[in-house]
Amino acid sequence: MNRPYSARDHLPVALYRAADVRAMDQQVMHNEGISALQLMGRAAEAAFACLLQRWPEARSLMVLAGPGNNGGDAWLLAGLAQAHGLDVQLYSLGDPARASSEAQAARQQTLAAGVTAGAFNGELAADADVIVDGLLGTGLQGPAAADYARLIEAVNAHPAPVLALDIPSGLQADTGVAAGAAVRADLTVTFIGVKRGLLTADGPDLCGELAFAALTPLALAAPAAGERISWHRLQRSGQCLPARRGNVHKGDFGHVLLVGGEQGFGGAILLAAEACARSGAGLVSVATRPQHITALLTRCPTVMAHAVNSGLELQPLVMRADVLALGPGLGQGSWGELLLQQALQADQPLVLDADALNLLASPAWRCDFAGRTVVLTPHPGEAARLLGSTIAAVQADRFAAALQLAQQYQAVVVLKGQGSIVAEPDGRLAVCSDGNPGMSSAGMGDVLTGIVAALLAQGMNAGAAARYAVCLHAAAADVWAGQHGRRGMLASDLAAVVQELVN
Numbered sequence: 001m002n003r004p005y006s007a008r009d010h011l012p013v014a015l016y017r018a019a020d021v022r023a024m025d026q027q028v029m030h031n032e033g034i035s036a037l038q039l040m041g042r043a044a045e046a047a048f049a050c051l052l053q054r055w056p057e058a059r060s061l062m063v064l065a066g067p068g069n070n071g072g073d074a075w076l077l078a079g080l081a082q083a084h085g086l087d088v089q090l091y092s093l094g095d096p097a098r099a100s101s102e103a104q105a106a107r108q109q110t111l112a113a114g115v116t117a118g119a120f121n122g123e124l125a126a127d128a129d130v131i132v133d134g135l136l137g138t139g140l141q142g143p144a145a146a147d148y149a150r151l152i153e154a155v156n157a158h159p160a161p162v163l164a165l166d167i168p169s170g171l172q173a174d175t176g177v178a179a180g181a182a183v184r185a186d187l188t189v190t191f192i193g194v195k196r197g198l199l200t201a202d203g204p205d206l207c208g209e210l211a212f213a214a215l216t217p218l219a220l221a222a223p224a225a226g227e228r229i230s231w232h233r234l235q236r237s238g239q240c241l242p243a244r245r246g247n248v249h250k251g252d253f254g255h256v257l258l259v260g261g262e263q264g265f266g267g268a269i270l271l272a273a274e275a276c277a278r279s280g281a282g283l284v285s286v287a288t289r290p291q292h293i294t295a296l297l298t299r300c301p302t303v304m305a306h307a308v309n310s311g312l313e314l315q316p317l318v319m320r321a322d323v324l325a326l327g328p329g330l331g332q333g334s335w336g337e338l339l340l341q342q343a344l345q346a347d348q349p350l351v352l353d354a355d356a357l358n359l360l361a362s363p364a365w366r367c368d369f370a371g372r373t374v375v376l377t378p379h380p381g382e383a384a385r386l387l388g389s390t391i392a393a394v395q396a397d398r399f400a401a402a403l404q405l406a407q408q409y410q411a412v413v414v415l416k417g418q419g420s421i422v423a424e425p426d427g428r429l430a431v432c433s434d435g436n437p438g439m440s441s442a443g444m445g446d447v448l449t450g451i452v453a454a455l456l457a458q459g460m461n462a463g464a465a466a467r468y469a470v471c472l473h474a475a476a477a478d479v480w481a482g483q484h485g486r487r488g489m490l491a492s493d494l495a496a497v498v499q500e501l502v503n
């Protein structure tokens, strides 16, 4: 089953930092012998075309122009719209005298074309079919200043839909964080290169639909700061599970041992076991507390369930497994510690999640996994504990946090959350553009753990297994949300969809 495109599958794969896009701006101007004003004109034309395509009935625009080149784009778009017969109201903010020469030229050119500009006095005119946000782009430094924040709040309170030029104003391009007020756009048209922050943290919510305009036919050589991954892209690029041949044996698809399910947390290990089996692992064993065995076997009869009470009892099970996965409902008590200790002493590929990560975070467990195939799957809270930091610091730069963890533990790290990030010790970064807020419900992480383990058991390396699992998990959630809605989506809904997608 090939799930149809997700909303961002039309976007390029390469993701950039704002500074690299600015360098590419210069490269385009040099390669094509054009001025910044001309390049801004291309941006304005591209954005205006997207506006007319998305809102063909639009007759009146409210254009907000900041003092920089983002504002320059807005001024030129205002001129285009007026020439196209639309009514245009333009509010400019910031000191034009401090604007770049090209932004000033854009402003002069548009004023000369008869567009009138007003200053924002706290109220926005009520009648506008679309608002164009050209206040702040890649030049944003820190939270939007107070006068910008007031205007941004007024935009967000206005009934008209919003088209953001390049970046929703107030959103930090490299991290996807809105440190202060930020425009909530319905459509964002980003230019030259996709800024990586648009796909993670606050980016997806604030961008709305995301369109990309290259503004140049030339290939641009700039160091990418990450790659966009998605289920559809993995399928198209052949990074998927090999088709199942006839003469195979269940042992060919690996034996996973899942460990967890402390007293009262049986559901977590059950979710992981079902997802693992549904993702194609050949054999799934579960080591858990005795009281969960019945429920486990009822839900997943093919799973081999073992009651274990000590690391010693776990050892023979570890010996028989190809891949170990610990964490779902493991608890942080002595039972969990003994089992984690046993797993750390082994050398099979290993997935650590939830309480296994919380235990690993304490100084007594300090270790790294150099030379071993290991995938850690923290949410921001677990990542903060592992880094000895705070959730706010992790979320302030998710890329840096994921990369720091990957290098600290010499393991592949999946930093979960909106726009999950897969980081590898060699610096490779990927951001998943699938998924939806319905995934922020209990047990979703347990399902991901089971999927990662199953893919390792089927022969994928840690990076490929992590990228594939993240996209498969998110795509299953998108399929479910498309059929049943996001609210009330349960982790247990996903296993069956996962199985459909992997076939």
Ligand SMILES: NC(=O)C1=CN([C@@H]2O[C@H](COP(=O)(O)OP(=O)(O)OC[C@H]3O[C@@H](n4cnc5c(N)ncnc54)[C@H](O)[C@@H]3O)[C@@H](O)[C@H]2O)[C@H](O)CC1
Binding pocket: 022, 025, 026, 036, 039, 040, 043, 066, 067, 068, 069, 070, 071, 073, 094, 098, 099, 100, 135, 136, 137, 138, 139, 140, 141, 142, 143, 144, 145, 148, 165, 166, 167, 191
């Ligand atoms: N470079 C090019 O040829 C092209 C650029 N494009 C557009 O230009 C912007 C980047 O323009 P830049 O002038 O560098 O920055 P901004 O317009 O984003 O804003 C700078 C402007 O804003 C002020 N400012 C910065 N931080 C804050 C803040 N926290 N609060 C208030 N004001 C702030 C700063 O002082 C400057 O005056 C890019 O995004 C594109 O939209 C073209 O699209 C392509 C060619």
Ligand SMILES: [K+]
Binding pocket: 070, 133, 134, 135, 136, 137, 164, 165, 166, 167, 168, 169
């Ligand atoms: K903007």
